[in-house]
Amino acid sequence: MTDRLAALSELARLIETASGIVVPAGHLSFLGDAAGQRAAATGCSDLVAYVQALAAGRLPGEWAALLPHVTIKESYCFRTPQHFVRLAEVVLPRLLGRTGASRRLRVWSAGCARGEEPATLAITLAEAPALAAWDWLVIGTDIDQHALGVARSGLFSGRAVAQVPPPLLERYFARRGSAFELTPSLRRRLEHHAVNLVAEPLYVPHQPFDVIFLRNVLIYFRAELQRRVVAGVTRALAPDGVLFVGPSETLWQLSEELEPEDLGDCFCYRKRKPTAHGYAPSSTRTLPAVRGAQAGTIRHATPSPERREASERRRPLPDAPAPAPSQPPLGTRERVEVAARLLAANQVEAAGATLDEVLRDDPTNAPAHVLEGLLHDLGRRPERAIASYRAALYLAPELFQARLLLAQALRRSGNAQRATGEYRQVLSSLADGRAREVEELAAIPLPDRDAAAEQARRGLQSHH
Numbered sequence: 247m248t249d250r251l252a253a254l255s256e257l258a259r260l261i262e263t264a265s266g267i268v269v270p271a272g273h274l275s276f277l278g279d280a281a282g283q284r285a286a287a288t289g290c291s292d293l294v295a296y297v298q299a300l301a302a303g304r305l306p307g308e309w310a311a312l313l314p315h316v317t318i319k320e321s322y323c324f325r326t327p328q329h330f331v332r333l334a335e336v337v338l339p340r341l342l343g344r345t346g347a348s349r350r351l352r353v354w355s356a357g358c359a360r361g362e363e364p365a366t367l368a369i370t371l372a373e374a375p376a377l378a379a380w381d382w383l384v385i386g387t388d389i390d391q392h393a394l395g396v397a398r399s400g401l402f403s404g405r406a407v408a409q410v411p412p413p414l415l416e417r418y419f420a421r422r423g424s425a426f427e428l429t430p431s432l433r434r435r436l437e438h439h440a441v442n443l444v445a446e447p448l449y450v451p452h453q454p455f456d457v458i459f460l461r462n463v464l465i466y467f468r469a470e471l472q473r474r475v476v477a478g479v480t481r482a483l484a485p486d487g488v489l490f491v492g493p494s495e496t497l498w499q500l501s502e503e504l505e506p507e508d509l510g511d512c513f514c515y516r517k518r519k520p521t522a523h524g525y526a527p528s529s530t531r532t533l534p535a536v537r538g539a540q541a542g543t544i545r546h547a548t549p550s551p552e553r554r555e556a557s558e559r560r561r562p563l564p565d566a567p568a569p570a571p572s573q574p575p576l577g578t579r580e581r582v583e584v585a586a587r588l589l590a591a592n593q594v595e596a597a598g599a600t601l602d603e604v605l606r607d608d609p610t611n612a613p614a615h616v617l618e619g620l621l622h623d624l625g626r627r628p629e630r631a632i633a634s635y636r637a638a639l640y641l642a643p644e645l646f647q648a649r650l651l652l653a654q655a656l657r658r659s660g661n662a663q664r665a666t667g668e669y670r671q672v673l674s675s676l677a678d679g680r681a682r683e684v685e686e687l688a689a690i691p692l693p694d695r696d697a698a699a700e701q702a703r704r705g706l707q708s709h710h
């Protein structure tokens with residue numbers, strides 16, 4: 247291994263320790279460019295000297311300058327709009343009933359990027375007539391100081407406000423050249439603070455919170471860290487509070503303390519009531535994903551009885567890839583390909599184990615999430631399959647086969663309307679040239695472009 251590559255791997259490790267963010271091996275060259283710039287800016291002779299100085303704590307303030315290069319700040323106002331609709335229609339009325347005496351509400355947007363989510367929360371609260379005389383505050387936090395600076399400015403790009411309904415855009419934003427400025431009456435209700443979610447103990451000003459949005463942040467962390475961050479965030483949640491995560495994220499198996507609540511077109515999490523024997527079992531309003539819990543999951547460290555049984559029943563085909571201990575370690579892409587070949591050869595258990603390792607090393611590998619979805623589909627865990635396909639599409643929206651699989655899984659689980667939306671997107675992405683195949687899964691007979699278009703059209707027809 248060259249000095250440069252070793253230094254980059256060490257830098258990736260330091261970044262993960264400091265922030266939880268996994269830098270996949272395939273992104274090391276990109277990290278090298280950013281680190282090269284930072285080495286020059288800090289007067290280090292080269293990348294190796296920079297990483298050594300960072301590791302030794304000889305570059306005060308450098309983390310604040312480096313992290314903006316590695317954080318993914320994709321966000322916009324009213325992203326996943328159903329969360330804000332259900333917050334206003336279901337969650338707030340209930341909370342107001344309970345916290346009525348204090349007339350005080352605290353909301354936290356954890357991992358708030360450039361302030362798009364806290365601004366949307368503030369608009370949602372400002373639009374609730376029952377909150378008019380209340381003392382309410384939205385706290386946006388992020389690890390990225392640069393993003394927080396933008397959030398504090400109250401200025402948003404045209405893209406960031408493109409999904410704001412026109413009457414709300416008119417009411418809460420003023421045009422400033424090509425940007426949009428949030429009105430001062432809302433900015434007074436917003437605070438932004440630097441908070442690293444992996445810090446222990448986790449402390450956030452104004453806690454405990456009645457509502458927490460922790461959306462599209464966990465997906466970049468490894469499972470062990472997700473568990474720890476969720477535990478910290480749960481401690482900051484008021485006893486009656488609710489937590490929202492991103493649509494491709496699930497707290498299934500990450501927290502015993504939280505119970506999903508089905509809100510119709512989305513869900514949130516509430517704290518379970520502790521009992522003398524630990525936590526109370528789920529109420530009858532659990533998510534389908536939780537109902538499938540007995541079926542096991544490929545993320546189990548030890549195979550579920552179901553998977554053990556399935557793998558024992560299936561005889562491996564003679565051409566299944568054999569382990570090759572003397573070969574150099576495989577890269578992520580190759581390991582996903584091996585997992586796909588194992589699945590194609592009916593070695594479900596081995597495919598799941600390989601995939602577990604891949605996702606442990608790179609939780610943001612979209613093809614691995616597609617394969618994870620296929621394994622869940624095979625194991626008849628439709629809600630888990632849907633979550634996996636959604637995770638894949640969150641990371642790589644152009645994977646048309648993943649979208650087709652999502653549409654089919656949605657239709658099988660009775661969500662005809664959402665399936666229709668996904669079928670339409672399959673067709674539009676194929677038509678406008680954005681669509682891309684999941685090349686890593688070539689061993690599995692997934693539909694090609696023509697077949698996918700045909701299946702999507704049939705899916706749409708069967709709905710009408």
Ligand SMILES: C[S@@+](CC[C@H](N)C(=O)[O-])C[C@H]1O[C@@H](n2cnc3c(N)ncnc32)[C@H](O)[C@@H]1O
Pocket residue numbers: 264265266267317318319320321322325356357358359360362363387388389390393441442443444460461462463492
């Ligand atoms: C994709 S954005 C999500 C923004 C917003 N929540 C949404 O869903 O639109 C992820 C954000 O998490 C932040 N983040 C990543 N690691 C973090 C950590 N350890 N502590 C706090 N924020 C973190 C990133 O800086 C980034 O702004």
